[in-house]
Every structure is written in structure tokens, then in C-alpha cells.
Amino acid sequence: MEYSLNSKKVAAAARKMLADRGIKVEQIAELTHFLQSKYYPGLTMEQCIESVESVLVKREVQNAVLTGIQLDILAEKGLLEPALQEMVANDEGLYGVDEIIALGIVNVYGSIGLTNYGYIDKMKPGILEHLNDKSTGEIHTFLDDIVGAIAAAASSRIAHRKQAEVEEKEGK
Amino acid sequence: MEYSLNSKKVAAAARKMLADRGIKVEQIAELTHFLQSKYYPGLTMEQCIESVESVLVKREVQNAVLTGIQLDILAEKGLLEPALQEMVANDEGLYGVDEIIALGIVNVYGSIGLTNYGYIDKMKPGILEHLNDKSTGEIHTFLDDIVGAIAAAASSRIAHRKQAEVEEKEGK
Amino acid sequence: MEYSLNSKKVAAAARKMLADRGIKVEQIAELTHFLQSKYYPGLTMEQCIESVESVLVKREVQNAVLTGIQLDILAEKGLLEPALQEMVANDEGLYGVDEIIALGIVNVYGSIGLTNYGYIDKMKPGILEHLNDKSTGEIHTFLDDIVGAIAAAASSRIAHRKQAEVEEKEGK
Amino acid sequence: MEYSLNSKKVAAAARKMLADRGIKVEQIAELTHFLQSKYYPGLTMEQCIESVESVLVKREVQNAVLTGIQLDILAEKGLLEPALQEMVANDEGLYGVDEIIALGIVNVYGSIGLTNYGYIDKMKPGILEHLNDKSTGEIHTFLDDIVGAIAAAASSRIAHRKQAEVEEKEGK
Numbered sequence: 001m002e003y004s005l006n007s008k009k010v011a012a013a014a015r016k017m018l019a020d021r022g023i024k025v026e027q028i029a030e031l032t033h034f035l036q037s038k039y040y041p042g043l044t045m046e047q048c049i050e051s052v053e054s055v056l057v058k059r060e061v062q063n064a065v066l067t068g069i070q071l072d073i074l075a076e077k078g079l080l081e082p083a084l085q086e087m088v089a090n091d092e093g094l095y096g097v098d099e100i101i102a103l104g105i106v107n108v109y110g111s112i113g114l115t116n117y118g119y120i121d122k123m124k125p126g127i128l129e130h131l132n133d134k135s136t137g138e139i140h141t142f143l144d145d146i147v148g149a150i151a152a153a154a155s156s157r158i159a160h161r162k163q164a165e166v167e168e169k170e171g172k
Numbered sequence: 173m174e175y176s177l178n179s180k181k182v183a184a185a186a187r188k189m190l191a192d193r194g195i196k197v198e199q200i201a202e203l204t205h206f207l208q209s210k211y212y213p214g215l216t217m218e219q220c221i222e223s224v225e226s227v228l229v230k231r232e233v234q235n236a237v238l239t240g241i242q243l244d245i246l247a248e249k250g251l252l253e254p255a256l257q258e259m260v261a262n263d264e265g266l267y268g269v270d271e272i273i274a275l276g277i278v279n280v281y282g283s284i285g286l287t288n289y290g291y292i293d294k295m296k297p298g299i300l301e302h303l304n305d306k307s308t309g310e311i312h313t314f315l316d317d318i319v320g321a322i323a324a325a326a327s328s329r330i331a332h333r334k335q336a337e338v339e340e341k342e343g344k
Numbered sequence: 345m346e347y348s349l350n351s352k353k354v355a356a357a358a359r360k361m362l363a364d365r366g367i368k369v370e371q372i373a374e375l376t377h378f379l380q381s382k383y384y385p386g387l388t389m390e391q392c393i394e395s396v397e398s399v400l401v402k403r404e405v406q407n408a409v410l411t412g413i414q415l416d417i418l419a420e421k422g423l424l425e426p427a428l429q430e431m432v433a434n435d436e437g438l439y440g441v442d443e444i445i446a447l448g449i450v451n452v453y454g455s456i457g458l459t460n461y462g463y464i465d466k467m468k469p470g471i472l473e474h475l476n477d478k479s480t481g482e483i484h485t486f487l488d489d490i491v492g493a494i495a496a497a498a499s500s501r502i503a504h505r506k507q508a509e510v511e512e513k514e515g516k
Numbered sequence: 517m518e519y520s521l522n523s524k525k526v527a528a529a530a531r532k533m534l535a536d537r538g539i540k541v542e543q544i545a546e547l548t549h550f551l552q553s554k555y556y557p558g559l560t561m562e563q564c565i566e567s568v569e570s571v572l573v574k575r576e577v578q579n580a581v582l583t584g585i586q587l588d589i590l591a592e593k594g595l596l597e598p599a600l601q602e603m604v605a606n607d608e609g610l611y612g613v614d615e616i617i618a619l620g621i622v623n624v625y626g627s628i629g630l631t632n633y634g635y636i637d638k639m640k641p642g643i644l645e646h647l648n649d650k651s652t653g654e655i656h657t658f659l660d661d662i663v664g665a666i667a668a669a670a671s672s673r674i675a676h677r678k679q680a681e682v683e684e685k686e687g688k
Contacts (some may be wrong), residue, residue: 005507006516006599013599014252029624059504059610060454066600067613074590083522083529090519094335094575096283099581100620101613107451110404111268114275118290131650160403162630163266163349172350174432176428178688187428231438231676232626238428239441241413246418255350255357255409262347266403270409272448274440279623282576321542332575335521344522376557405568447630456613456618462634480680 007059014062017069021143027127028052031034031151033127034125036158043158051154051161055108061150064105066100068142075139091134091141098145105149117152121145186234189241193315199299200224203323206297207288208330214263215330227280228263240270240314247311259280263306263313270314274275276319281328290326292315301337351403358406360478361413365487371471373397375495378469380502387502395505399452405494408449412442412486419483427513435478435485441499442489449493453500461496521664523575530578533585537659543643544568547667551632552674559674567670567677571624577666580621584614586660591655607650612657618665625672633668637661654656 028047037043055061060108074080075088102121106113121144124132131144181312198288201220209215227233247260259267276291276334302343303316373392381387399405418424419432431439445466450457466486468476476504537643540682553559556580571577590596603611618637622629637660647660 002512003602004514005608007507008516012604013597015596024583059613060342063603063611063613063618066597066603070600071583071587074224074595077640079590079595081529081533081582081586083526084586085568086519087521087526087579089584092378092521093331094521095282095579096286096576097579097617097620099283099286100580102618103283104455104613104616108454110402110452111275111448112266114268114271114286115290116291118287119294121287122549127662144642150474157444159265166348167351170348172352175430175684176686177431177436177438178436180685180688181433181680185425189425209372229515232628233430233437233439235441236426236444238431242425242428243411243415246423251423253357253361253410253414255354257409258347258411259349259354262349264349266349267407267447268404269407269448272408274443276441276444280626282574282624283620311620325425335523338520339523342520344525435673438628440630443627443630447627455619458611458612458615458630459634459637462631465631465633465636486532503609 009064009093010059010066011057014065017066021072021140022070022087023143023147025049025052025056025126028147028151028154030126031035031128031148032093032154035057035120035155040158040162047158048154050166051157052150054157055077055105055150055153058108061105061153062106064101064149064165065146068146070099072139075141088141089139091139092130095141098142102145105146105153106156109153109160112159113149113156116155117149120151122149177261178269182231182234182238184230187328189237193241193312194242195315195319197221197224197228200319200323200326202298203300203320204326204330207292207323207327211332213329214344218332221324223329224322224323226329227322228326232280233277233325235319236273236316240318244311244314247313256300260313261311263311269308270317273314274317277318277321278328281325284331285321285328286325286339288327289321292319292323298317315322351414354403354406355401359400361410362422365413365416365484367487367491368470369393369396372498373493373495374470375464375472375492376498376502379464379495379499384502384506391502392498393502396494397496398501399449402452405449405450405497408493409444409490412445412459412490416486417481419485422456432485433483435476435483439485442486445486446489448491450496452502452505453497455501457493457496459499461493462498463496465492480487526575526578526582527573531572532583535563537585537588539563539643539659539663541568541572544663544667546642547644547664548670548674551636551667551671556674556678563674564670567673568666570673571621571666571669574599574624576624577621577653577669580665581662584617584662588655591657600682604657605655607648608654611657614648614661616663617655617658621662621665621671622668625676628669628675629665629672632671633665636667637664665681 029045029052032048033045062090106117128144201217201224204220205217278289300316303312373389373396376392379508472488475484538546545561549561549563622633644660647656
């Protein structure tokens with residue numbers, strides 16, 4: 001049978017992989033709220049959820065989610081090449097492919113998201129703290145960066161939207 | 173006279189521009205120390221200074237320094253095209269060219285520096301707080317990102333070096 | 345008067361700057377057609393123009409256009425710091441800030457545009473050949489990369505759209 | 517046993533993976549020669565080989581090599597999640613994680629390598645043509661981008677070196 005890309009299948013697979021790894025859209029939205037509520041005091045969780053959903057619709061994001069989580073899962077099963085296995089299993093600080101893949105997600109709403117991604121990745125609020133708990137035996141070397149990057153991209157989207165609202169009000 | 177690149181001239185110009193804008197190598201090194209001292213308790217300011225100096229030797233970094241600070245200076249003089257002038261003069265949050273140029277600096281020592289750059293850019297310790305003080309009348313829209321990115325790249329370099337030291341000791 | 349971003353003003357300024365530097369949307373669309381017609385034989389110039397227009401609506405692209413062309417103009421006027429002036433005026437091969445800014449444009453439609461940008465920048469078809477003609481006295485160190493990056497981003501957009509069309513037909 | 521990174525092991529594993537997938541340093545060096553010989557007429561294969569070797573010493577490059585080839589191998593074995601499996605196995609044009617990982621390699625010697633990477637990826641000279649031959653049954657979705665990116669980074673390194681030689685001669 002000839003290959004032909006099925007976008008709906010890719011989208012569903014990315015959603016399923018996130019869910020199977022214990023990530024809820026609400027938890028990513030909480031990170032976005034953490035990042036943006038100081039700039040937009042009236043920001044609701046509904047708006048953050050809507051923004052995360054919009055990020056998850058992007059093909060670039062789905063590809064990153066599928067690839068990164070796949071590598072986490074293979075590391076949990078011990079199926080990677082030994083040198084790579086060790087680095088991914090131990091979230092090696094000098095291994096930066098997880099950051100590179102996260103960058104692809106952040107860029108979807110422009111470079112303004114870069115600092116939010118870095119900030120949240122260090123602060124590890126909410127679900128990110130759990131993902132970085134090494135005592136669970138789970139491996140989330142890629143997933144924590146992916147979740148942080150999605151939250152950062154959703155924050156950028158909110159910033160663009162809020163500006164559009166202001167300009168509409170001002171009749172610009 | 174035919175053009176021919178003069179690397180020493182470029183290096184000197186970048187150093188001078190940083191100095192003219194009030195930035196000392198020590199102040200960038202303090203940011204690096206802030207970022208890395210928790211991971212390497214014995215880390216000295218001398219090591220941080222040496223690392224910042226090594227980052228400043230890189231042509232990619234010098235080009236970013238010259239270009240970014242030039243745009244800050246032109247904005248202070250009011251010489252940019254009106255729409256660009258407004259965005260740079262007001263450090264517009266939806267203007268991300270400063271982050272893009274900073275990314276070029278961070279990448280010099282690999283993607284592991286991305287999160288340090290984002291973190292420090294949000295926390296604004298040390299000299300970054302001063303650079304973000306809008307009451308001075310000075311414009312540092314690019315400079316604060318550049319300084320943070322140099323500190324992050326210097327941090328990555330330290331991480332690589334410390335690993336090499338450990339492996340040498342272990343006789344690997 | 346308090347600052348407040350005016351998106352329409354920024355968009356108009358970016359369009360005007362491109363026009364003032366002699367660039368027509370049609371010329372960028374021709375580059376997109378050059379890149380994509382072998383994959384989509386029925387691709388029309390109208391579709392390419394529509395895609396370029398969509399790229400130009402993006403704030404990230406407008407910011408890159410304004411900043412890059414501004415630097416070209418200042419170099420033509422001899423207003424840059426001497427070391428930077430020399431590099432920009434001579435399109436120095438070891439100066440890579442133009443590529444970094446172009447990358448910000450390409451990323452707007454995902455990383456799949458990277459190779460198209462690199463390819464067209466080397467091949468220099470259509471308007472890119474003129475922009476690289478050093479005998480004119482004009483300086484387009486940033487503009488040629490910007491134009492190539494817009495064409496590459498528009499190509500990525502077409503690739504995504506064509507896939508959507510196929511899937512719709514197949515009833516996926 | 518406590519984890520501790522072993523850089524020599526990582527370096528050796530990356531070299532072995534390239535060799536096991538049929539890639540010789542000389543073949544990457546030929547790509548670098550293809551890219552740079554028009555600018556430096558006296559450029560020898562020995563210089564290109566030395567430059568490729570220097571690129572392969574970089575940890576960022578080794579990490580990208582290990583991760584990318586690992587994904588190719590898993591796709592050959594059919595071990596990836598179905599949606600990801602299909603995209604990697606078919607070198608799906610709308611899947612851009614291979615380009616993102618390649619970008620991490622190119623950046624090691626600065627953004628000037630971006631266009632060389634894109635150009636060679638489209639032209640597919642030398643070994644790249646073989647890697648893109650879909651009739652072999654082998655999967656090189658990541659490897660072809662990785663090889664092109666290493667050749668592009670080695671080209672950037674040569675450009676920097678040649679400049680240093682010129683300046684030394686001129687007594688700058």
C-alpha cells in the first residue's frame with residue numbers, strides 16, 4: 001500500500017502519547033497561566049487551555065511530541081544504543097537534543113517565547129516538578145522540555161492575542 | 173582600497189562597544205557565577221571571567237554584540253524607521269529580534285545554554301536589573317539579551333570543562 | 345504620550361520598506377514558484393502570491409524585515425560603527441547575523457523550510473541575482489536573505505496546504 | 517552503580533554508528549570539498565578531512581548523530597509508534613525534526629553554515645544521493661540531514677581558518 005500522510009492520525013497519536021505519559025492539557029495550561037497571569041491579571045484558565053489546544057494543533061509541535069516522547073519510552077525500555085541510553089536515562093546535562101527539539105516547538109509562535117521556555121524549565125512549577133522527580137523510575141528527559149515549550153508557545157500566543165484585543169478596543 | 177576583513181579590529185570594536193555601554197567582563201562573569209555556582213560549589217569568579225573571555229573571542233558573538241548594540245544606540249539617537257524606532261525604544265514584548273540574535277550567541281556552546289539564557293533573562297540578577305531600568309533614559313533592548321546570552325554561553329562552557337576535569341581525574 | 349504598539353503601523357512599515365528597496369510581492373512569489381513547482385505541477389503564481397502575502401502578515405516576519413532592511417540602509421549611508429559598517433557593506437561571508445534573522449522568518453512555518461532557504465540563497469534565481477549584484481552600489485546584505493527566507497516560508501505554507509487538500513479529497 | 521558521563525564512550529559510539537551506517541569521514545569531506553573548493557581553489561581533501569574530524573569531536577554533534585541515527589535504525593526495525601513510524605520510514609516532507617537536529621550540528625560553527633546545509637541537502641551530491649535512494653530499503657531520514665550538516669559545519673570551519681591564514685600573511 002502506498003504511503004500517504006494522515007494528519008488526523010498524527011494529531012491523535014501526539015495527543016494519545018501525551019495522555020499516556022500522564023500529561024493533561026490542563027496541566028500545561030497551568031504553566032501558561034503561571035507565566036502570563038502577572039502580565040494579564042484577568043487571564044483565565046479557559047483562555048490558557050484554549051491557547052495550549054491551538055499549539056497542539058500545529059504539525060511541528062505534534063512531530064516534536066511524538067519524537068521526544070518516543071525516545072523517553074525507548075530509554076525506559078532500555079532499547080537505545082548504550083551511550084545514548086545512558087545519557088537519556090540520566091537526563092545528562094551535556095545532552096542538548098531535548099532542548100533543540102523544544103526549540104522547534106517554541107518557534108511556532110516566534111522567538112519571544114524563548115525566555116519563557118528557559119525560565120519555566122529552571123523554575124519547574126506544577127507538573128514540571130513531578131516530571132523531574134528522578135525517584136519515580138520514569139524517564140521524562142524529553143517530555144519536561146516538550147511540556148515547558150508548549151506552555152511557552154501558548155504564552156506567546158496569548159501575548160499576541162491580548163495585543164489584538166487592545167488594538168481592537170482602541171479602534172486601531 | 174579593497175575590502176579585507178580584519179578580525180582583530182572586529183574583536184576590539186565589540187569589546188569597546190560593550191565597555192562604552194557600561195558593561196564590564198566581571199559583571200557578565202557574575203551572572204555566570206549566579207547560574208553555575210549551585211552546580212559547582214568551588215566555582216571561582218576567575219573561572220567565570222576566563223569563560224566569559226573565551227565566549228567573547230568567538231566571531232559569532234562579536235558580530236551579535238556589534239549588531240545588537242548598534243541598534244540600541246541608533247534607537248537612543250532616534251535614527252530608526254518610526255515603527256521600528258518605537259518598538260526598540262520601548263523594548264516591545266512582541267518584538268523578538270533581540271531574542272533571535274541572542275540565540276546565535278547561546279548556540280556557540282550548544283543548545284544546553286538555552287534554558288540558562290531564558291532563566292537569567294527573566295530573573296534579571298546583577299547588571300541585568302540595571303539594564304532593564306527604564307527610568308535611566310538609556311535603551312538596552314538588545315544589550316540585556318546579549319549580556320544574558322554571553323553569560324549563558326559561558327555557563328555551558330564551564331559545564332563542558334568541569335566534565336573534562338572529572339573524567340581526567342577518573343582516568344577515563 | 346504613552347507608548348502602545350500599533351500592529352497596523354508595523355505591518356504597513358514593513359510593506360513600505362520592501363517596496364522602497366525595490367521588492368515586489370510577485371518577485372518573492374516567483375522564488376516560491378521556482379522552489380515548489382516541481383513538487384506541485386499545477387501550482388499557479390496566484391497561489392504563490394497568496395502564500396507570500398500570508399507570510400508577510402506574521403509579526404515575526406515584519407520585525408525581521410524592518411530590522412534587516414534598516415541595517416542595509418544605514419550601511420548605505422555609512423552610519424554604522426566602522427567595523428560593523430565594513431562587514432555589512434561588503435556582505436562579509438563570516439558575518440552571520442543576516443542568516444540568523446532569516447532563520448526567524450523561515451521558522452514561522454516550521455523547520456521544513458530550512459533547506460529551501462539555504463538552496464535558494466545559493467542558487468540566487470530571479471530577484472536574488474539582482475540583489476547580489478555588487479556593481480549597483482546598493483547594499484542588500486540583509487535583504488537577500490530576508491527575501492529568500494520569505495520565499496522559503498511561503499513554500500512551507502504551500503506544502504502544508506497541498507497536504508490538507510489531498511486529505512480532504514481522500515476524505516481523511 | 518552511579519551514572520557518570522563518559523565522553524570517550526559517547527565519541528566512540530557516534531563514530532561507530534556513522535561507520536555502521538556506511539558513512540566514511542572521506543565521504544563527508546568530499547561534500548565539504550564540493551561546497552568550498554570554488555571559494556578556495558587550492559583546498560585539499562586532507563584539509564576537508566581534518567575539518568570534518570574537528571566537527572566530529574564536538575559533543576553537540578555526537579549527540580545529534582547518536583539520536584538521529586538511532587531513530588533511523590528503530591524505523592528500519594519498525595519499532596516506532598505507528599504514526600511516527602510511517603513518517604520517518606517514508607521521509608515525510610512535512611516532518612521536520614531531522615532538520616531541527618541538523619540545525620544543532622550546523623550551529624556549532626555559527627549561522628554562516630545554514631545556507632551550505634540547505635544547498636547540499638537539495639543538490640544531494642556524492643554520498644547524499646545514495647542516502648536518498650529509496651530503493652535500497654534502508655532508512656536514512658535523519659542520516660542524510662546529519663551528514664549534510666556535518667559537511668556544512670566543516671565548511672564554516674574552513675572559512676574561518678582560511679581567513680586566519682590570510683590575516684597572518686598580511687601581518688594583521
